[in-house]
Amino acid sequence: MLKKGYTISKKNSLCSDCFQDEGLKLHSLKIGINNKERCDNCHSMSGYKLNDELLWKLSYDFFVKGTLHKVDYGAAPVIQCNDKRETEITVSLKLSKDINLIEKIIKIGFFYYGPRLWMLGEIEPLKELINKKTRNNIIQKIIQAYPIKTLCQNDKFYRLRINPIKESNHDEYDSPPKEFLKSGRFDSKKLPILYASQDVEVCIHECRVTVEDELYLATLVPSKTLKLLDLTEIVEDNESEFESLDLAIHMLFYAGKYSYNISRNIAKVL
């Protein structure tokens, strides 16, 4: 938060060549302004220029987002910055010089962040989901809270296959064969799941394709109306972060393979 009365200067005070740390240089090149003005600080004309707003962005991206520490469920930054505290982090001499430059211009301090515990998964509905004894109870609440999405014969969705054995064989575009079951987030031995998307870009990303791959894309249409639970919806549950079902679901889908059994249980109940 900015102090009252603090105004953001439009002046370009620093540039990418001002910094010694390679990460700060690279990110400044990405977000900075490309012009041939001489930098007031280092006199470079080729550096990408940074005004106050961009220096805030650089600081937040590099120090806060850049130190995001992931735990099993959730994540929190190790470092925070604001204009109320002095710098109290220990860094290399090079980086310390860079920090001094930023501090001087936008009057900001960098410090170790004590995260709020919900960021690290201390959320009641999430804990109830992780606990096998209470899981079913919370799954019922999820089913009640999230909206139903209906797909009918007019809706299309896509399924991408990389290097299929027989590209014209329809089975290639069905749910994965038995030997691959229990490798995805939702499928289990007893419940094969067809993974597909209405967005081709999502298919490409999810399949981790490379330029060497031969790709085949099937356009699928439901033969009857399908009812789906839309877990992407943001549910306004009016609860604190510690009680939020929405945050619990959000963290579940950012978690790794160890969480798949929970998602599989949700799929089974549906």
Ligand SMILES: [Zn+2]
């Ligand atoms: Zn400079």
